[in-house]
Amino acid sequence: MTQGDPGHSDAHRRLARALELAGLGAFEWDMAGGVFVVSPRMAAITGLPAGPMAASGMRAIEPFIHPDDLASFRAQKDLQRANGGLYDLEFRHIRPDDGRGVWLRVAGVLARDRDGRARSLTGIVEDVTRQKLEEAQRQTLLDELDHRVKNALATVQALATQTARGTTSLDAFLQTFAGRLKAMGSANELLTAARWRGAAIDHLVAAELGVYPPGQTDWQGPELYLTPRAANALALGLHELAANAVRFGALSVETGHVELSWRRCAEGGFELTWSESGGPTVGPPARRGFGSTLLDQVTGRELNGDTSIEYRPSGVLVRLRAGAAAVTPRPETVPEAPAPRSAETASAASAAPDLKGARVLIVEDAVLLAMELETGLADAGARVIGPAYELEEALAMLDQPIDAAVLDANLNGRSVAPVAQALAARGVPFVFATGYGEVAGPGGFDAPVIRKPYDVTQVAAAVADLLRDKPPHPRMSHPRMPHP
Structure with a gap:
């Protein structure tokens, strides 16, 4: 198919339309003839005039590159040209029409003649200013x-x-x-x-x-x-x-x-x-x-x-x-x-709870907290099951007798709701221990919530209350989406 064929024109228009929908500008650089052709979309992104312009070499675009990025641009350009002529560069560009600075990503492929001389460069231009600002904001937040x-x-x-x-x-x-x-x-x-x-x-x-x-x-x-x-x-x-x-x-x-x-x-x-x-x-x-x-x-x-x-x-x-x-x-x-909190809750937290013989499952992904819970509950007389540090580990422990459980609401980014649901189905009461600020735990379960940092005695007292007033099973309201 030659350039004069109607099919070629249709394909060119479809390609131009696709690039426009993707927010990308395009360029064609006839390096042998010294002509640089800017697409209308690239003109809108860069502030360069649309259409052909004289360009005798890649240094012709350097006046539009931010001075602080010029050395890096040259180094990247030379390295990528030596590695086959596939370019993918990012730099700050100074628009010639209004002087505004924008971040550009320029990707292109270099074509050579039979003697290996650079003949043309065809590529795309993308405005990545928003992504760069978001990246900077993320870094600031970190x-x-x-x-x-x-x-x-x-x-x-x-x-x-x-x-x-x-x-x-x-x-x-x-x-x-x-x-x-x-x-x-x-x-x-x-x-x-x-x-x-x-x-x-x-x-x-x-x-x-x-x-x-x-x-x-x-x-x-x-x-x-x-x-x-x-x-x-x-x-x-x-x-x-x-x-x-x-x-x-x-x-x-x-x-x-x-x-x-x-x-x-x-x-x-x-x-x-x-x-x-x-x-x-x-x-x-x-x-x-x-x-x-x-x-x-x-x-x-x-x-x-x-x-x-x-x-x-x-x-x-x-x-x-x-x-x-x-x-x-x-x-x-x-x-x-x-x-x-009520006065009864306060006094219960300070009292020494009695968990003698109670089989208590601990699900907590922080090792030090799990160790502290294990020691505190054991001191109160409980027989500790676990601790389980991962969701799958906790689910695997549910096939043994359990009287109550202490559940971290989030296990390495995963909700503990499946464990809570299984315990609720068996009528095993549980308390959530969480670093999140909400009053309720994940999944909509009607179970006590103790927010971190907590006193281990407070957790033990909450477990003792569960066992003393053990209902048929924790009620479940309309489920909510678990924590991500």
Whole structure:
């Protein structure tokens, strides 16, 4: 078929149409004749004029390449030409019509004559600016994630060190450290739900004080959102106040009461007041502990403000002032306030559960967590089955007698729902242990959910509750899509 044939013209038009639908421009470069032909679609992408233009060599296009990419372009071009003349290059292009920069991918094939001399280059051009921007955004997100993970690990390490310095026994250390870690986890959970744009003060307060009976705690204040840094600081500060109130202050007795309020300040920050009453007579501590240091220095500095503590005989009074930098606008995505736990749940978590003889399956993909669960449940008297670290491993363990199970909601990216469904069909109760922020577990099962980080005693208590109030089988509502 020759170029003058109607079939050739039809094929050429079909090819041009296909390239246009794919968003690709095309070019033909007669290198012997010094003519470079730009298709209309390539002209729209590059800003070069459509049609033929003079081009005596590949250097003719170099003025349109971003200066920072020119050396790389030349190196790639020379390497690919030496490897057979199949080109696939990416570079930033400066449009000659409006000066805008775009990322281009240029792919082409070099044709040679019988003597091996370059005769022509035919290829396509694709605008990959969007892909490059998305790639840069992904890298930025990965860098930010890496930064946050390292900060979190460093903070946990510092909390462990400071907690160890202030405690004299392993049990006291574990209890204090677990509480501080839980406060950090609650703040991060709220921040994640709001895409790390901020957390509401009332949500932070509810996460910390919602565990106590409603008659012992009250809080009120305007809707006010804190930056991630300020939210983490306030969460730790509130935890220290609550922990001290439980050990020495108003929350150590049933008649005690904690009132918490906050207000906006004219200069843009806020002031929070923690007031205790109805508890035992208090006085200044004999020594300055980590909690007082955190309130006075860390929390104050992180909130760009200051903290004052009064040890009144009637109860502790704390005033915390924060600067305007601690406050952020209302995020576009705002999570629901944490659901308060009942006093019974709180006391059950702190009580020593009895699982003597109970056969408990552990399904958890994190080795350290699985080991901790195995030790904690065994200490409570359970006969541990597993742990199972993978979905198939867990399913293979279901052919033996099981009284209850602790299920990680996500196993290396796969939902644990098939295991839950099999257990539910057999009438075996289970509890979900998950790092996800939702209240329900995967698959729509009506089963307890314990969010990480958790205390192993809390998990053991939840299993004990399952066995004590064991229903015929966990009810299943309308199934939801499992986690990816």
